[in-house]
Amino acid sequence: MEQQKKITIADVADALGVSRTTVSRAISGKGRIGKETRARVMEYIEAHDYKPNVIAKSLAQSKTYNICVVMPGEYDVIDLHFFQECLFGIQEIAGAMEYDLLLAICKNNDVSSLDRVISNQKVDGTILMRTFVEDAQVEYLQSKKTPFVAIGSSNYQGVVQVDHNHRSACRELTSILLMKQMKKIALIGGDEGHVVNQSRIMGFREAYEAVGAQVDEDLLYLNLENNVMVDKKVDEIIEKGADCILCLDDAVCSRVLRKLREKEINVPEQIRVASFYNSTVLENNVPSITSLNFGAKEIGMVACQTLLDMIEGKEVSPRTLLPYQVVLKESTAWNG
Amino acid sequence: MEQQKKITIADVADALGVSRTTVSRAISGKGRIGKETRARVMEYIEAHDYKPNVIAKSLAQSKTYNICVVMPGEYDVIDLHFFQECLFGIQEIAGAMEYDLLLAICKNNDVSSLDRVISNQKVDGTILMRTFVEDAQVEYLQSKKTPFVAIGSSNYQGVVQVDHNHRSACRELTSILLMKQMKKIALIGGDEGHVVNQSRIMGFREAYEAVGAQVDEDLLYLNLENNVMVDKKVDEIIEKGADCILCLDDAVCSRVLRKLREKEINVPEQIRVASFYNSTVLENNVPSITSLNFGAKEIGMVACQTLLDMIEGKEVSPRTLLPYQVVLKESTAWNG
DNA sequence: CTGAAAGCGCTTACAG
DNA sequence: CTGAAAGCGCTTACAG
Numbered sequence: 001m002e003q004q005k006k007i008t009i010a011d012v013a014d015a016l017g018v019s020r021t022t023v024s025r026a027i028s029g030k031g032r033i034g035k036e037t038r039a040r041v042m043e044y045i046e047a048h049d050y051k052p053n054v055i056a057k058s059l060a061q062s063k064t065y066n067i068c069v070v071m072p073g074e075y076d077v078i079d080l081h082f083f084q085e086c087l088f089g090i091q092e093i094a095g096a097m098e099y100d101l102l103l104a105i106c107k108n109n110d111v112s113s114l115d116r117v118i119s120n121q122k123v124d125g126t127i128l129m130r131t132f133v134e135d136a137q138v139e140y141l142q143s144k145k146t147p148f149v150a151i152g153s154s155n156y157q158g159v160v161q162v163d164h165n166h167r168s169a170c171r172e173l174t175s176i177l178l179m180k181q182m183k184k185i186a187l188i189g190g191d192e193g194h195v196v197n198q199s200r201i202m203g204f205r206e207a208y209e210a211v212g213a214q215v216d217e218d219l220l221y222l223n224l225e226n227n228v229m230v231d232k233k234v235d236e237i238i239e240k241g242a243d244c245i246l247c248l249d250d251a252v253c254s255r256v257l258r259k260l261r262e263k264e265i266n267v268p269e270q271i272r273v274a275s276f277y278n279s280t281v282l283e284n285n286v287p288s289i290t291s292l293n294f295g296a297k298e299i300g301m302v303a304c305q306t307l308l309d310m311i312e313g314k315e316v317s318p319r320t321l322l323p324y325q326v327v328l329k330e331s332t333a334w335n336g
Numbered sequence: 337m338e339q340q341k342k343i344t345i346a347d348v349a350d351a352l353g354v355s356r357t358t359v360s361r362a363i364s365g366k367g368r369i370g371k372e373t374r375a376r377v378m379e380y381i382e383a384h385d386y387k388p389n390v391i392a393k394s395l396a397q398s399k400t401y402n403i404c405v406v407m408p409g410e411y412d413v414i415d416l417h418f419f420q421e422c423l424f425g426i427q428e429i430a431g432a433m434e435y436d437l438l439l440a441i442c443k444n445n446d447v448s449s450l451d452r453v454i455s456n457q458k459v460d461g462t463i464l465m466r467t468f469v470e471d472a473q474v475e476y477l478q479s480k481k482t483p484f485v486a487i488g489s490s491n492y493q494g495v496v497q498v499d500h501n502h503r504s505a506c507r508e509l510t511s512i513l514l515m516k517q518m519k520k521i522a523l524i525g526g527d528e529g530h531v532v533n534q535s536r537i538m539g540f541r542e543a544y545e546a547v548g549a550q551v552d553e554d555l556l557y558l559n560l561e562n563n564v565m566v567d568k569k570v571d572e573i574i575e576k577g578a579d580c581i582l583c584l585d586d587a588v589c590s591r592v593l594r595k596l597r598e599k600e601i602n603v604p605e606q607i608r609v610a611s612f613y614n615s616t617v618l619e620n621n622v623p624s625i626t627s628l629n630f631g632a633k634e635i636g637m638v639a640c641q642t643l644l645d646m647i648e649g650k651e652v653s654p655r656t657l658l659p660y661q662v663v664l665k666e667s668t669a670w671n672g
Numbered sequence: 673c674t675g676a677a678a679g680c681g682c683t684t685a686c687a688g
Numbered sequence: 689c690t691g692a693a694a695g696c697g698c699t700t701a702c703a704g
Contacts, residue, residue, distance in 0.1 A: 008681055019691045024683060032689055054456040055400065056681035058391045059696045073424065080416045088409065091441050100453055103437040105427050117436055120390040121342070258620045284594045344697055355675045360699060368673055392697035395680045
């Protein structure tokens, strides 16, 4: 496999009888340059398909035109589709600005993959696709003083973040359920260590406060680590006679629905179900599931734009909250 | 955000009173160098946390230490989990060899994102995570004479490829169904344009040939473009009295199961169901679904290793086929 | 075994 | 408006 010999800035300068400086300026648009000269250069470049060597440019400018995207490295990631769409959003904006995406994978707060990328100075900035309460990635990036933005909320000082307004969304969904006269709502879900789960739980509690009601702490099933736990808790929830199961996320929701089907308990006739998220996991479910709607691609786009602004030294808002929709479907139809 | 001033090779050379050449050699291990000198350099480097600037190294060596991974860009990608695991496999091998991953997204054979990366010479090679019968990516990469390997099979000449043995796997699964005395097996699925689907269909047909039976062409439902089509075809399949539905992939299978549930047709009592793939999509299904088992992470690792070998000029085998397992579950339990 | 020097392909003060 | 020259931080023949 022989690569075709690439033409360099010197080649085009020679061919046109101008200096490399001039060619460089014609391309970058920086510095004074004659209209006509510029036109000649551009024409030649076009005709001969000259592309500046980005590596050389990087070295000269100490800029890579790469950004690092940190993906979760667990296999059982709750909503892969979210990360995918989000990645597409990031890529769309990055691509438009001639930036490329370098991937780092962060599993259980292990930053070694991220460290390689950053220490090797391969990127101009980083996007974290997920945050933790105790966040090794954030701590690492802050110690390196390299620009980054987090998708999702972070409790750390000075982290530029863009998130969906999970708290409001969950508050609103919960309020609606309460308004629909559900009396015993069980909340079920996984790791409270995820900041997003904290926000969701907060919204859930606020909805109760707003109507002056008490959350039944006995119906809170959090930090469930696996499907077996979920199954067991569903049994308990049914025994306690809850009239609605609210799921912190769709992985849990999917399992809950499976368990209910196994127990031959009908939704929504015998119990209502809703989820604080809407992934494709539940897409084909019968009945359709009441949930929230967030734009994953949109959040990626906003995060990327924010990072690029930071890289270019612009002011950015420290926290951006994106809107949501509450989508009521069959699973919470109340006929009580 | 001020980056910490990075220490360069010149700094360590000065500090140690040696030349930059020597330092470079100590690090790379290339060229003769005194043991003791080398030790001194390494010690200093360690102590002062010196990391060579990869960009400069790239420029000097015309090598980037990046590889490009091309992901599918459709939102309704059949098995996201496959691509994720596969990506993890690639990353694991790449990381171990100090390579990073640059992402390109290829939607409907649009190679513009890939073109940016390649034209800008940002990578040393490329991994295609998916192939097509008419493959713009392959054509593009071949025209650029840049090393690449395809995950999945390709009909193009000279494409280095690593794939699971879908054909054998599907042949075997089909054989077993035939042995289990299923007489009317319907095959349902999407785009025949995917090479993988062609292999699957081929395996399916071979199983029939092996027992001297005829494929019932009336029971082949291919190129279904959306869920509505799938639903309609399931109706037809039932009317025709098929005793088993074999799905080309899990997206289709998931929809088929949904439709059967809606029609209140029990699996496996009234009809058997199996899939030519096993994604997490079907994980929670009741009954559990007979399907094939492929190692997604493994294929990523092998593909990456193959590419790295190519980059380093080693001979690689033009086609690697990875093994599979047939996993029989409840959905094909035969009690006829 | 070690070093001075040229080179990778750009950018960017500085001078004109 | 344009160019000569230095510089980005490495590597690598070549010479010693």
